[in-house]
Amino acid sequence: MSEAKGPIVVCVSPDMAVRERVLRRLDGVGPVLSCADLAELRVMLFPEPPSGQDRGAGPPETPVSYGELVVDPPGHLVTWRGRPLALTRTERRLLTRLVTPPVRLWSYERLFAAVWGGAYLGDTAILHSAIKRLRRKLRLLSGGPRVLTVRGVGYRLVLGSDDSGG
Template sequence: MTDVPAPSLAIGIGSSPAERRQLAQLLGGTEAFLIVSSAEQARKFLDAAAAGPAAMVAPPVETVIDATVSDDDRPPATLRIDSDRRVLHWLDREIELTPLEHDVLLCLVGAPGQVWTYERLHVEVWGNQHLGRGSHMHSVVRRVRRKLARLDATATIQAVRGVGFRLAAA
């Protein structure tokens, strides 16, 4: 019986989208690579890989938006994005997202309170630096705001005039 060498896997950790893009370029010649945003995500992946294929389902991205949904002792309300189904969850409700809505909201949810410039958001979501008048970006944000309102979420997307957008607790 001959030993078959296990395939090698390079894991890169980049906390920002720009770092992850740079890692993808650096690791592009590697047979297999995984890029994550934290050491914790890498550990979860490795634990799931050790557990077998059934455990290899990626968890939805989530972030805590408001720690005081009510006056009682309930846990904090969480705004979650299920990227596999392209669904936004708030408390016990959910709403479907278009691909553009998903990508814009994923950027904003990943860094609540942080301002995403129009340029940076355009590169991340549309994949290029063309801004034009930016009406397409404002249209997507307007649709996401309506969906957040339909869910009665306490989060909102704020416009920072002349700069960009940020996700904030209402």
């Protein structure tokens, strides 16, 4: 069956095992588009124009402030109330993405691509582990930013007492 004339199958499931089974069963039928949720499908079908700040692009060229948090990607430095934070390179990259304007929800897929620069294959363990370490360090900051989980979607950064959206 020719790809130009064959059906295009769309599989939307948060369960990677289900998506893999569908791909195996439909092998050879035609193109199969597989994603975790409708938000991811929307991004695949209607990608945002390149902004230089997204989808694995380089970090911002200037320091970014979010409340009293300052992230300086070129200087490899993150400060809270003027004091440097001891973060790993991966933690700095995560925080850089989470504070990059517009501060918004980052899906697992987009955050993974932006920080690790690779294709997201459905295994969130490395991302969850890095976020857990970052949260542990941010928790020590009085009134500091918090990384909230939007269940099944991704993460967002909020300032200390703001618990909306997660």
